[in-house]
Amino acid sequence: MDISDKIIGRLSQYRRLLSMIAETGQSNIYSHQIASFVKISSAQVRRDIMNIGYTGNPNNGYNIKDLAESIGSFIDDAEPQFAALVGVGNLGKAIIDYFSGRRPKLSIAASFDSDPQKQSRVIHGCRCYSLEEFDEVVRDKNITIGIIAVPTADAQKTADMLIKAGVKGLLNFAPVPLHVHSTIYIEDIDITMSLEKVAYFARQ
Amino acid sequence: MDISDKIIGRLSQYRRLLSMIAETGQSNIYSHQIASFVKISSAQVRRDIMNIGYTGNPNNGYNIKDLAESIGSFIDDAEPQFAALVGVGNLGKAIIDYFSGRRPKLSIAASFDSDPQKQSRVIHGCRCYSLEEFDEVVRDKNITIGIIAVPTADAQKTADMLIKAGVKGLLNFAPVPLHVHSTIYIEDIDITMSLEKVAYFARQ
DNA sequence: CGGTGTGAAGCGCTTCACAGCG
DNA sequence: CGCTGTGAAGCGCTTCACACCG
Numbered sequence: 001m002d003i004s005d006k007i008i009g010r011l012s013q014y015r016r017l018l019s020m021i022a023e024t025g026q027s028n029i030y031s032h033q034i035a036s037f038v039k040i041s042s043a044q045v046r047r048d049i050m051n052i053g054y055t056g057n058p059n060n061g062y063n064i065k066d067l068a069e070s071i072g073s074f075i076d077d078a079e080p081q082f083a084a085l086v087g088v089g090n091l092g093k094a095i096i097d098y099f100s101g102r103r104p105k106l107s108i109a110a111s112f113d114s115d116p117q118k119q120s121r122v123i124h125g126c127r128c129y130s131l132e133e134f135d136e137v138v139r140d141k142n143i144t145i146g147i148i149a150v151p152t153a154d155a156q157k158t159a160d161m162l163i164k165a166g167v168k169g170l171l172n173f174a175p176v177p178l179h180v181h182s183t184i185y186i187e188d189i190d191i192t193m194s195l196e197k198v199a200y201f202a203r204q
Numbered sequence: 205m206d207i208s209d210k211i212i213g214r215l216s217q218y219r220r221l222l223s224m225i226a227e228t229g230q231s232n233i234y235s236h237q238i239a240s241f242v243k244i245s246s247a248q249v250r251r252d253i254m255n256i257g258y259t260g261n262p263n264n265g266y267n268i269k270d271l272a273e274s275i276g277s278f279i280d281d282a283e284p285q286f287a288a289l290v291g292v293g294n295l296g297k298a299i300i301d302y303f304s305g306r307r308p309k310l311s312i313a314a315s316f317d318s319d320p321q322k323q324s325r326v327i328h329g330c331r332c333y334s335l336e337e338f339d340e341v342v343r344d345k346n347i348t349i350g351i352i353a354v355p356t357a358d359a360q361k362t363a364d365m366l367i368k369a370g371v372k373g374l375l376n377f378a379p380v381p382l383h384v385h386s387t388i389y390i391e392d393i394d395i396t397m398s399l400e401k402v403a404y405f406a407r408q
Numbered sequence: 409c410g411g412t413g414t415g416a417a418g419c420g421c422t423t424c425a426c427a428g429c430g
Numbered sequence: 431c432g433c434t435g436t437g438a439a440g441c442g443c444t445t446c447a448c449a450c451c452g
Binding site for chain 2: 410411412413414
């Protein structure tokens with residue numbers, strides 16, 4: 001079986017939940033407990049865990065620490081992965097905030113902005129470079145992930161630039177569909193669309 | 205047929221695309237053109253349009269202006285809707301940025317923060333209030349949508365507060381599942397999860 | 409022809425339901 | 431008992447494929 005993007009998403013949620021619970025000292029957990037926290041069915045939880053090859057036992061359910069590690073070794077690469085953030089506006093800063101030191105295997109290694117005011121400033125341990133330094137920094141720091149937080153008008157050319165430098169996956173916050181080669185994975189976060197959805201369903 | 209949340213999301217995308225194209229002066233468009241812009245199949249586009257009861261014609265496809273209006277009258281309410289943003293950090297400011305005056309029928313009418321420094325400041329025409337003023341402002345401004353951009357630890361109590369004040373839908377940026385009554389619609393935007401998905405697929 | 413509109417088929421994800429087990 | 435692991439069923443979304451039309 002190959003793993004769909006939904007499964008990866010849920011695994012990421014499970015892991016986050018498990019690390020939170022681990023801190024309380026609890027050592028085991030049942031699928032229905034995980035399920036009620038993240039609001040999906042327990043069958044779904046069990047199937048997801050089955051998919052990564054981890055197995056619990058009927059007595060104690062799952063060992064929290066082991067399961068978290070299993071998920072980690074499944075969704076994280078063996079080597080750490082590095083991302084570049086392009087566009088250090090409010091959104092860019094918020095993203096750096098969210099991530100600073102959150103995950104050992106995944107970090108934002110550099111940020112870029114066209115505004116000279118921002119360049120060579122360091123925000124949460126992440127230095128901001130000029131766009132001229134782009135190719136060099138991406139190569140040197142072995143960056144494979146791009147985060148697009150630039151104005152809509154610059155999004156496509158930012159994507160092109162990132163991909164040309166060798167990036168393999170994009171997280172796109174610009175409210176516009178990017179056109180790139182199909183080997184590149186894109187995840188869109190479309191805040192406007194999400195708010196419109198909420199507005200629609202808030203009145204049903 | 206009732207309309208799923210995916211359909212609403214796509215309709216929102218179509219509308220945004222259509223307004224962009226309308227500005228070029230083009231007046232008609234085919235389903236396959238829409239499809240190639242937003243990267244879904246033309247059959248999907250036609251079916252979505254069918255769902256809202258609009259109909260094109262085999263000669264010219266769809267009239268851009270009419271279709272955009274049709275989508276608008278479907279996903280927008282007759283009355284304008286108002287949202288409240290809680291948490292005016294970098295993310296909160298970015299969200300206000302994104303939205304300021306974007307849609308006539310949907311706007312962020314007020315923001316809230318516990319930091320007195322931010323209170324009564326106006327960002328992009330959106331005034332920041334203290335949490336003490338919360339219930340009053342929400343009621344006065346007829347707010348039905350809440351946007352949660354507070355630190356994770358405060359997310360649940362922010363949600364409770366919003367709902368108690370009468371909000372019917374939530375857009376949640378905190379990386380934690382919120383537990384609320386099932387009549388409340390929640391849309392989660394989980395940036396960490398999204399980045400982990402990109403990281404995973406960037407190396408397949 | 410090259411479009412739209414749409415019943416029907418296809419497909420992937422989710423849930424059911426139960427065997428197996430401590 | 432009450433849990434996990436999982437084949438099979440169910441369900442909803444997407445795509446196919448074709449009638450119809452200008």
